[in-house]
Amino acid sequence: GGCNLIASYPMSPATGVLTFLAQQAREFGIVVEQIEDEIAAMNVAVGAGYAGARAMVSTSGGGFALMSEGLSLAGVMEIPVVVHLGQRPGPATGMATRTEQGDLELAIYSGHGEFPRMVLAASSIEDAFELTSRAFYLADKFQIQVIMLTDQYFLNTFYNVPAFDLKGVEDRSFLVNAHEGYRRYENTESGISPRAVPGSGPEIVGVDSHEHDEWGHVKEDFEMRTRMVDKRLRKFKAMSGESVSSLFSGQEDYDTLVISWGSTYPMVREALEILDRPGIAHLHIRQVFPLSEDILQYMSKASRLIMIEGNATGQMAKHLKLHTGYVVDERILNYRGLQFSVEEIREALEGLTG
Numbered sequence: 001g002g003c004n005l006i007a008s009y010p011m012s013p014a015t016g017v018l019t020f021l022a023q024q025a026r027e028f029g030i031v032v033e034q035i036e037d038e039i040a041a042m043n044v045a046v047g048a049g050y051a052g053a054r055a056m057v058s059t060s061g062g063g064f065a066l067m068s069e070g071l072s073l074a075g076v077m078e079i080p081v082v083v084h085l086g087q088r089p090g091p092a093t094g095m096a097t098r099t100e101q102g103d104l105e106l107a108i109y110s111g112h113g114e115f116p117r118m119v120l121a122a123s124s125i126e127d128a129f130e131l132t133s134r135a136f137y138l139a140d141k142f143q144i145q146v147i148m149l150t151d152q153y154f155l156n157t158f159y160n161v162p163a164f165d166l167k168g169v170e171d172r173s174f175l176v177n178a179h180e181g182y183r184r185y186e187n188t189e190s191g192i193s194p195r196a197v198p199g200s201g202p203e204i205v206g207v208d209s210h211e212h213d214e215w216g217h218v219k220e221d222f223e224m225r226t227r228m229v230d231k232r233l234r235k236f237k238a239m240s241g242e243s244v245s246s247l248f249s250g251q252e253d254y255d256t257l258v259i260s261w262g263s264t265y266p267m268v269r270e271a272l273e274i275l276d277r278p279g280i281a282h283l284h285i286r287q288v289f290p291l292s293e294d295i296l297q298y299m300s301k302a303s304r305l306i307m308i309e310g311n312a313t314g315q316m317a318k319h320l321k322l323h324t325g326y327v328v329d330e331r332i333l334n335y336r337g338l339q340f341s342v343e344e345i346r347e348a349l350e351g352l353t354g
Helices: 015-028 038-050 061-077 104-109 125-142 222-233 235-242 262-275 294-300 315-324 342-353
Strands: 004-008 031-034 054-060 081-087 117-121 145-151 247-249 256-261 280-285 287-289 304-309 330-333
Touching: 004 015, 004 038, 015 031, 038 054, 038 061, 038 081, 054 061, 054 125, 061 081, 061 104, 061 145, 081 125, 104 117, 104 145, 104 287, 104 315, 117 125, 125 145, 125 235, 145 262, 222 235, 247 262, 256 262, 256 294, 256 315, 262 280, 262 304, 262 342, 280 294, 287 315, 294 315, 304 315, 304 342, 330 342
Parallel strands: 004 031, 004 054, 054 081, 081 145, 117 145, 256 280, 256 304, 304 330
Antiparallel strands: 117 287, 247 280
């Protein structure tokens, strides 16, 4: 149970994650596998998770689309998997070496059926280190799939950073032994069942792609089906206590709130610093789904909301409306394949707040 597995099929712009980790695999004590295709990569990660490994797959939008069936498999088996999704412009191959934030809805709604997952988006390289560690912890604790969103601009950005502090890295094991009477899918109040790996005790650790009872046995039982769906979805309440907070900057007394997510963070921050106008604050979302609970309190204090994101349809703005009821007043969107510049954000905000 102490192994870590990175499985991937090289796909721009996520290729760098695989190549870097492969170079460092011996030092980091991890297994890095280049798999024959994305479907196999996800299934290998699910199998590794069943055996007790901490598993991650790294891909881009087209590869993630192929992984969606395996994501559902992990969902019904309640196997923790971390998925890194490096976004690029679609549809199809789109602009394979350019950037966009067009896969937010894909990440939130991927996979058939209803099962809990978490979607995170890093704001900086330092933040990516912290959030990836957090993603493994959350996946293990809640036995869910955690999707980490980046994009081509983010992945191809490099700058010097101080050495990462490893003291706060959570490396706790949530595994138990399959003792006598152990049931893999025990119907608990939190929805989180005790997770054992095969061979850790006398009982069988049953898993299956079908709906199953508490032992993991397949049955077509309608009451059992409702019970198991409810059990899995109860995890959302437990997950709310482990929300990843948003980044807020600006005066506490504001009327205009600028909202962003992902790799746009440094450009928006600099643009607002240059603009230097009173009454404007900045909220940067790091936990995309389910939305972190601090977002509502920040949005409720504003009389005007401005969304900045790198897609054509305002996917985060729609997401916020659905889950908070607040409608974004203005959208600054960019979907040409290049990242936002500080200047264009400043000019757009100047026009909207002049």
